[in-house]
Amino acid sequence: MNAAQKAGRRLWMISLILVGLGTVMIYSSSSVLASVRFADSSFYLERQLARLAMGLVVLVCLAHVPLERWGQWARWLLVVGVACLVAVLFLGEGKTQRWIPMPVAISGASFQPSEFVKLVMVLYLADVLARKEAELGDFKNGLLPRLVVIGLVLGLIILQPNLGTALAIGIISLVMLWVSGARISHLLWTGLAGLPVVAISLLISPYQRQRLVTFFSGNGNDPLGAGYQVSQSLLGIGSGGLFGVGIGNSMQKQQFLPEPHTDFVFAFIGEELGLVGTLIVVALFVAFAINGLRIAREAPTYHGFLVATGITAMISVYAVLNIGVVTGVLPTTGLPLPFISYGGSSLVWNLGGVGILLGVARAGRQQVGATWKAPKASQKPRTTEGPVVWRRTLRSV
Numbered sequence: 001m002n003a004a005q006k007a008g009r010r011l012w013m014i015s016l017i018l019v020g021l022g023t024v025m026i027y028s029s030s031s032v033l034a035s036v037r038f039a040d041s042s043f044y045l046e047r048q049l050a051r052l053a054m055g056l057v058v059l060v061c062l063a064h065v066p067l068e069r070w071g072q073w074a075r076w077l078l079v080v081g082v083a084c085l086v087a088v089l090f091l092g093e094g095k096t097q098r099w100i101p102m103p104v105a106i107s108g109a110s111f112q113p114s115e116f117v118k119l120v121m122v123l124y125l126a127d128v129l130a131r132k133e134a135e136l137g138d139f140k141n142g143l144l145p146r147l148v149v150i151g152l153v154l155g156l157i158i159l160q161p162n163l164g165t166a167l168a169i170g171i172i173s174l175v176m177l178w179v180s181g182a183r184i185s186h187l188l189w190t191g192l193a194g195l196p197v198v199a200i201s202l203l204i205s206p207y208q209r210q211r212l213v214t215f216f217s218g219n220g221n222d223p224l225g226a227g228y229q230v231s232q233s234l235l236g237i238g239s240g241g242l243f244g245v246g247i248g249n250s251m252q253k254q255q256f257l258p259e260p261h262t263d264f265v266f267a268f269i270g271e272e273l274g275l276v277g278t279l280i281v282v283a284l285f286v287a288f289a290i291n292g293l294r295i296a297r298e299a300p301t302y303h304g305f306l307v308a309t310g311i312t313a314m315i316s317v318y319a320v321l322n323i324g325v326v327t328g329v330l331p332t333t334g335l336p337l338p339f340i341s342y343g344g345s346s347l348v349w350n351l352g353g354v355g356i357l358l359g360v361a362r363a364g365r366q367q368v369g370a371t372w373k374a375p376k377a378s379q380k381p382r383t384t385e386g387p388v389v390w391r392r393t394l395r396s397v
Contacts, residue, residue, distance in 0.1 A: 004298035008361030011291040014284055015339060015354045019347075021281070022265070022340030023048060029253050029268040030261035030342065044261055044342055051344035055351035062355035067304050067363045070356065074120075074127035078149070081120040084113035085156035098160050099345075112345035114157050114165045119349050121153060121169055122176070122310035123356075129180035130303035136181045143182050147190060158197065161205045164333030168317055170194065175313045180306060215331035229264065232257040233326050237270030237278070244274030261342040263334055266326040281340070285319045288312070295357055298364040308360045311353040 027045040034043040084100070093101050099110035128146060135142030150173045157166040174187055202209045214227050236252040239245065250271045253260050260268060270278045292312030299305040315338050322337040324330035336346045 002298070002364075004295060004361040004364035007291040007294035007298070008358050011288060011295065011354065011361075012358060014288045014291065015351070018281075018284055018288075018339035019052065019351075021269075022337075023052065024247065025265050025268055025272075025340060026261045026342045028248050028250065028272060029265055031248075032253050032255060033260065036255070047344070048342055048347070051347050054344070055348040058348055059351040059355035059358075062352050063358040063362065065356070065359055067301070067307070067360060070123050070307060071127040071130070071303055074124045077120045078124045081113065081117040082153065082156065084111075085117060085153065088113050089156070089159060092160065098162055109344065112343075114160070114162055114169075115343075115345035115349045117153060117157070118165070118169050118172065118314055119311070119353050119356075121150070121173060122314055122353070123307065124149070125173060125176045125180075126303055126306035126310050129176065129306055130301075133181065133302065136177075137183060139183075139186050143177070143186055146177065154194075155197075158201050161201060161208065162334070163198065163201050163205070163208050164321075164335050167198075167333070168321055168335055171317050172310065172313050175317070176306065176310045179309055211332045229258055230325075230328050230332065233264050233267040234328055236267040237327065240271040240274040240277075242274050243276055244270070244272045247272050263322065263332075263336055263341060264326055265341050266323055266337050269340075282323070285316065285338075289316045292316075292357060295361045295364065299360050300363050304360045304363060308357055311357050314353060315350060 023045070026048050027042065030044040031041040034045075035041045037043070088098065088100050091100050093099050093110065098114065099112050101110050125146070129136065132142055132146075150170070154166045154170055157169065174191065178184065178187055202212060214230075232252060236250065236257060239251070245251075250268055252268065252271055257264060257267065266278070266281070269281055273280075289312055292308060292315070296305050296308035296312065299308055318335055318338050321330060321333055322335050322341070325332050325335070326337075336343050338350045339347065
């Protein structure tokens with residue numbers, strides 16, 4: 001059993017553990033709310049189990065797609081993703097128009113295009129950055145066309161409005177650009193150029209602006225108003241102590257913390273499983289990242305390396321941002337905790353990403369001897385210092 005095979009198996013087991021924990025915590029945190037709303041304490045659990053089944057089917061199917069197919073399909077998937085983002089602006093439901101209602105045959109279900117697009121962006125960038133590898137040091141011909149596409153996608157997401165998801169996908173995209181050899185100075189200027197867009201989004205969206213103002217003024221300064229959700233989250237985590245109050249014994253689920261099974265489910269892990277439980281979850285995400293990078297290191301091609309790195313970054317960025325929000329370190333973003341938070345689109349496409357990662361690991365072990373190897377750090381980099389530093393880091397994983 002080679003390194004790719006071992007990393008793939010560990011990553012598969014880590015994903016199953018996170019999904020299993022998420023299923024338990026969704027039921028525990030939502031049972032009271034579901035009883036009040038639907039007179040059925042298992043309402044949210046049953047829906048999540050149905051989505052989990054769908055996600056596992058997607059995972060298995062995508063795991064068997066040959067790696068080179070993702071390069072061939074990437075641009076078409078991007079077209080589909082952009083079309084969905086445009087469609088949600090006209091057909092979207094909910095206060096923020098983020099979901100497209102599904103046909104009557106699957107009544108009650110909805111599709112969130114931005115969750116699909118985050119995975120599509122990884123596949124698109126992996127394909128185009130592998131093909132344009134030698135040009136990325138040139139801003140006009142190499143980097144700018146990629147930034148235009150990224151800007152189009154992020155702009156459509158901001159229009160929903162969904163600034164949190166746009167920022168997360170933006171961070172993932174910048175990570176992939178840096179890993180592939182874009183100059184750090186170019187990326188810094190790109191980040192600065194995006195600040196006015198963020199400012200405009202905050203100005204035209206009162207609830208986003210309120211979240212930021214509440215964060216910088218201190219969530220505890222308005223515990224019954226704008227800072228209520230984060231204050232209750234911290235109260236739940238703090239009351240859990242070292243080992244927690246036990247599964248099912250949370251006080252926060254008694255309708256103190258709004259929508260407890262979605263973005264703030266990590267707070268319930270802290271309350272019911274304590275500090276030990278939260279550290280185990282963090283350790284699992286760290287282990288996921290390490291094994292994802294090991295798969296990237298053993299990828300048979302540079303394209304496979306970028307696919308694996310991008311998907312690993314996708315899961316890791318969302319986990320860091322969600323945990324940062326729940327613990328009060330970051331402003332509220334509305335991002336789910338991968339594999340654990342309630343939500344069909346997030347779960348299905350995160351599992352789809354795991355399937356593609358497993359496919360990269362599978363391709364790596366099928367082509368032993370032909371595995372792509374990053375050049376030694378002492379060799380001259382293609383464009384800038386970024387890739388050499390990154391590849392030196394990969395060697396130590």
